[in-house]
Amino acid sequence: MIKRRFTYHSPDSLDEALEALAEHGSDAEVVGGGTWVVPEMTHGARVPAHVVDLRRAGLSGVAESNGGVSIGAMTTYAQLANAPLIAERAGALATMAAGITGGAQVRNQGTLGGSACYATPSSDAPGALVGLDATMNLRSSSGSRSVAAGDFFKGAFEADVGDGEVLESITLPAPPAGVKFGHYKLKLVESSWPIATATAVVGVDGDGKLTAVRISVGGVNTKPYLVDTQELVGSSIDDDAAAAVMTAARAGATDPYSDVLASGEYRQQVSGVVAKRALLAAA
């Protein structure tokens, strides 16, 4: 049993949740799917006096939004993997969600918003969100604000969520014309968290030429980064493009993250091939 006593709040709406957080913010922990926060409370790594459980707050679901997609923060990986709108407009997110480690159970429980707020480098979601150019929409009792995913992830275990704030939804822009998605995850054993991930969103015209290229790398630096792909517009997805992506991805690995899974040096080394495989997966 969790050792530290806490008061449990189960708000029926986001407004109710924000009221509770306005009162107890700095002493409160927000629980989404539970897969990160609950075990950390069990093991004493988090000792909140108040727990605000978002289960009933109505933040789950996928909807169309200006040609893109709006995703409730409490949407689970299983919901993402099975949503036709995600497959069509954000295919890399469906691939990411279906590949989450921990089995069908964790994919039924873990939420996209929870994973984003936890911001561990060894996670699938942050890199994919930066690659998909996501906007993170936050609410507090005093207002709302939106932050680009690239700014939301500030470092290892550090997301731009203040006391009293809740991530309400994540919006993805309309994909480019002729979009193709690629997502690649490197892990060395089945039950491992990711060591490095890459997400590619490319637009391809009728001649097979790239009209837009966006590739992110997750897990390598303390926060996800974009690969410099400016020069690839107008070229095809071929060996030269793949080689250019490898070089650019490694050049971006300037703040590599070390943990029990892999050293920063290793992550830096593999960043290139992981990015290349994401691009080729989009071909």
Place this chain on the structure above:
Amino acid sequence: MSDNITLNVTVNGEARSVEIDPRRLLVEAIREELGLPGTHIGCLTGDCGACTVEQDGQIVKSCLALAASAEGSEITTIEGLAESDGELSTLQQAFWDEYGFQCGYCLPGMLFSAKDLLAENSSPNEDEIRHAINGNLCRCTGYDTIVKSIAEAAARTA
């Protein structure tokens, strides 16, 4: 204790109402307050799958959930998998016949994952079976007999 809260759930078809400490994990409430110790505590980190139950039709790891969060849910535990007359289900019988377990600790995760798979895919191949059980750890069998058990259950159901 004055801080206790009431948890109302339907477990294995029976409506239950129990007093719990809000610090209880779902797996702890299932074992202690609801008196169903077939759901096991392994890692308490969501890795091993021994605490797997079905909640509102979806399989979950009950060590990753606060019991309070399950208010109003319908839960099936491993005790609820057998037929109503107490006979083993086809899936359980296949695990029995094919030596799909030794100590049995991982069975909640293995059986519920297999049930989940077979509900979607009545004739899975070996890769699909191995993928379906990848959220569960077994330290006895080396997994081969578990895979055989699930394939056998699929064959018997066909």
